[in-house]
Amino acid sequence: MNQAYEISHLLSGAMLVTSFALLYQQRVAAVLNAFAAQSIVLALAVAWAAWSSNRPDLFITALIAFTLKGIVIPVALRRTVTRLGIHREVEKVVGVGAALLVGLALTGLAQALVVKVASGTASHAREELALALAIILLGFLMMIVRRNAVTQIVGFMSMENGLILAATGARGMPLVVEVSVAFSVLIALFVFAVFVFRIRERFDTVDIEALDRMRGDRR
């Protein structure tokens, strides 16, 4: 039984490492690779939870994470970036060093917060939750410190990976969650298509800064 928790911790820890990897990439293609890696580790973690705690419904979630977020979305995003032929470099609001330091602080915060607050729950569930919260906060950070629309989407999906990890860590959370997660993946894809193509059509760029110039009050 103990070994099961060790393995799930290992996988969650690996996800956290990929979250940091997302922060220091220089090229959009590399960001997409790191995101794909994170999603595949998530799929493994969910599959492991499904097997070890005997909840076969979770295999569906694992499958969705693997195919959609591990393969389909990264490939589609990469093709979009190549086809548009623009902004292959990641545009940063904050440098890599500062972003990593803030990320470290957020991870510490997540650990301190969850471990202190949830002292009543079982220790393994608590640590799982702390790791998930750290991944969510890092995804949040990525949305703030990276400017490009594609990297912001990746930040959001990384946040969602953390949410799914948290939901699987909460033992016995009903199927409702899986349905909702499937929904949001579908919709992330849909919204992504709508926005990236429309933004491209209007500005010939996917840079959010170009959008900020359109502030309605200064028309």
Added chain:
Amino acid sequence: MIHAYQLVVLAPYAAALVLVAIPGYRVGAVLNVLASAATLAAGLWLMVSQGVVGEYAIVDEFNVVFIVINTLVGFTTALFSASYIGHEIETGRLPPGFVRFYHAMFQAMMGSMNVALVANNIGVMWVGLELATLITVVMVGLYRTPQAIEAAWKYFILASVGISLAFFGTILIYLAGQPALGEGVPAMTWSLLQAAAAQMDPAILDLAFIFLLIGYGTKVGLAPLHAWLPDAHAEGPTPISAVLSGLLLNVALYALLRFKMLVAGQPAALDPGPVMIVMGLVSLIFAAFMLYQRRDIKRFFAYSSIEHMGLIVFAFGMGGPLANFAGLLHMAMHSLTKSGIFFAVGHIAQAKGTQRFADIKGLSVTHPRLAVAFALAVIAIAGLPPFGVFTSEFLILTTTFAREPWLALLPAFGLLIGFGALLLRLQGTIFGEPVGPAHRVDASSVPLVLHLLLVLAAGIFLPPALVAWFQRAAELLG
């Protein structure tokens, strides 16, 4: 036997499926109105039918208030949008092909909001609110102008971050409920969670409530999480602005209030009241000052919505039967008045061909009837008698004054600041030399007049049955 709460959800979704298949916008608009009328009938039926506490659905006095407002404003907005969209197609702002999706999305959004309102499960409620949010994102970007896309993008990013944080809070609530209720569906069911609140771990509840407050608070439009709201209101089609202000903010508030009830059930957990009072006051006063700098009429009234949501959150933060009653009443009055104002603004924007205050002048000369209706609506939202908003604002201020005299000064101050901005802008738009074009207004004025009459009636005489109903709902809130 089908129950009314099922109809409230199923009718809009069924209508959405039908509407996607209908190419002509006239037929679509008529069907849209009919479907909304059916939903309204189901909502009114809920008022007289028995409460329900099922595995996935709950109907009590508290959420029926929200459902009735939702279906009523949904119906009048459908009525308004039928004539409004016709005009947008004629002027070429909206390609006719889009309109069937517009109608289908409108119904799907109404259905999703009703799902969130009747759900007895915190997960299902989250799904309903997320779906409604995503549909409105697409609708805000409907005109596909650079401004509309920027607004939709900002809305999408902020709303999805908010909704993600709310989901994390939902997971934490499940974890808190698990020891008492066991694994599985019971630990996500409102009615069971509520009963078991006293046995929950207060520390987890605290953390969960913070996440839920930030997450759903983003959707309520509380400062400093409000950045999406003015843009989304200004750039989307006007019927959507009316629905956003009048309904979607309420649904998010409903979620927040349910969680407040839950956290209040555990005395050892943090008291949600003071946190909500502070956030409400910050939003109220901040938005009141921001009103003065707005150049765009829809943006202006979007800030006014932030102001009023702040006041409502403040009232619920005060708590107690009287303040809750006042909060509920103000929410109902604000929904009716603000969506009415957006109907009027839609007329004005079509008459003048612009949303800029600088180009909207002298309405009383060019469009006297519209000017009178608009003036009445603005006077109503400014909180002047004899309209219902006066009653509810007066109640909020007097109950606060009775309990915390010094605290009452802050909302009064914010309301006065907002009042000044409203009168200033009203004077500018109604009087003066007319500038720019003056087109004929074809959009139907029935919804606007209906809303004004309801708010006026509520201000003059509140039927005892209505008062008793709101009082029971306020007592449920604790």
